[in-house]
Amino acid sequence: MKRAGTGSGKTSQGAQPLLRRNEGFSGARGKAADGGDISPWEGLRLAAFVAARGFEDILLEELVRLSVRVLEVRERLVLAEAPEGEVPLPMWAQNVWLNPRFIRAESIGGFARGLTALQRNWHLHSTGFHRRAALIAEKCPHVSERPLRFGEPAPASPLGSWTLWAPDAALASPACSSPFPDGEVRFEEDKINPPSRAYLKLWELFTRFPEAKPAPGDLCLDLGACPGGWTWVLASLGAKVFALDKAPLHGRVAAMPGVTSCIGSGFGLDPRHAGAVDWLFSDMICYPSRLYEVIMRWEALGECKNFVCTLKCQGQTDFDVLERFASLPGSRVVHLSCNKHELTWLRLAAWRR
Numbered sequence: 001m002k003r004a005g006t007g008s009g010k011t012s013q014g015a016q017p018l019l020r021r022n023e024g025f026s027g028a029r030g031k032a033a034d035g036g037d038i039s040p041w042e043g044l045r046l047a048a049f050v051a052a053r054g055f056e057d058i059l060l061e062e063l064v065r066l067s068v069r070v071l072e073v074r075e076r077l078v079l080a081e082a083p084e085g086e087v088p089l090p091m092w093a094q095n096v097w098l099n100p101r102f103i104r105a106e107s108i109g110g111f112a113r114g115l116t117a118l119q120r121n122w123h124l125h126s127t128g129f130h131r132r133a134a135l136i137a138e139k140c141p142h143v144s145e146r147p148l149r150f151g152e153p154a155p156a157s158p159l160g161s162w163t164l165w166a167p168d169a170a171l172a173s174p175a176c177s178s179p180f181p182d183g184e185v186r187f188e189e190d191k192i193n194p195p196s197r198a199y200l201k202l203w204e205l206f207t208r209f210p211e212a213k214p215a216p217g218d219l220c221l222d223l224g225a226c227p228g229g230w231t232w233v234l235a236s237l238g239a240k241v242f243a244l245d246k247a248p249l250h251g252r253v254a255a256m257p258g259v260t261s262c263i264g265s266g267f268g269l270d271p272r273h274a275g276a277v278d279w280l281f282s283d284m285i286c287y288p289s290r291l292y293e294v295i296m297r298w299e300a301l302g303e304c305k306n307f308v309c310t311l312k313c314q315g316q317t318d319f320d321v322l323e324r325f326a327s328l329p330g331s332r333v334v335h336l337s338c339n340k341h342e343l344t345w346l347r348l349a350a351w352r353r
């Protein structure tokens with residue numbers, strides 16, 4: 001990974017981020033054993049960001065663009081000084097630790113007591129001292145991490161995250177942006193009905209953002225629908241789906257009640273001819289800049305209330321266009337657990353009110 005400070009974006013007050021990468025173990029251990037400060041950051045308001053798997057460098061680049069001062073990187077975990085105001089939720093972070101602090105203890109039981117004094121539910125994000133960390137986790141109350149059945153709500157109780165920073169110091173955040181361990185949602189999968197695993201993206205989205213779920217009878221346009229995982233989810237919810245792709249939909253999905261399918265290009269579809277829709281879904285393989293042009297055509301006519309689109313990044317990540325999507329009113333851009341080098345943009349009428 002490259003150093004965060006070498007990205008092309010801005011840094012706070014023009015300062016280079018102070019970055020240490022996996023070099024903190026011995027330093028932190030020495031200081032803690034001496035009884036001195038665990039780290040030079042103990043007095044700071046901290047935040048920590050868990051990168052989507054394999055996208056650590058992109059997250060670092062995004063943090064630099066957000067003027068976040070990175071302190072140290074341990075594998076996927078990026079420790080930073082929290083900027084003033086609300087902690088940002090970067091697009092490429094799978095989970096954000098909103099209020100991490102250091103806890104000191106000498107014994108395994110001491111750590112377990114320290115964690116449970118803060119709250120009941122914890123997830124160990126292990127970045128070092130794995131054996132000792134696992135023994136501490138065993139002493140904490142059990143937290144079920146069983147896969148969800150689609151339709152069940154996301155866990156309502158908060159889930160904290162912690163890591164053993166040094167043998168006698170843990171970094172623990174009682175509040176995190178996601179109620180799922182490391183922000184990763186696992187489902188009891190349906191290996192029979194959907195024709196592709198892409199259905200898991202919508203399952204996750206609808207679980208994390210229930211307001212992003214079409215109601216029965218809503219009219220959904222599904223661009224880039226083949227082989228039909230998304231259409232299958234939408235039709236299973238009782239929505240009416242118009243599915244468009246250059247390739248045909250799987251026959252079983254095409255035959256579902258409420259599904260109409262058509263062969264063609266999403267770029268050639270003229271919103272003036274298509275008419276009003278409640279939802280526009282797109283999982284088309286295309287440059288985000290190209291998709292933005294399509295969305296702007298719909299936006300200009302005001303004929304679509306809600307959008308859910310995959311932004312497929314190819315080659316160098318084009319932050320400028322991703323930020324253009326993110327800044328449309330009522331929008332969020334997130335990385336879903338099964339997104340690869342791609343993000344999901346949601347724009348909901350409910351978020352614009």
Ligand SMILES: C[S@@+](CC[C@H](N)C(=O)[O-])C[C@H]1O[C@@H](n2cnc3c(N)ncnc32)[C@H](O)[C@@H]1O
Nearest residue numbers: 196198224226227228229230265266283284285
């Ligand atoms: C990742 S797949 C979509 C998977 C689908 N969402 C599912 O759940 O099964 C991407 C699809 O985009 C389609 N595609 C690419 N360019 C397109 C275009 N210009 N118009 C319509 N579909 C397009 C491809 O044919 C391909 O089927």
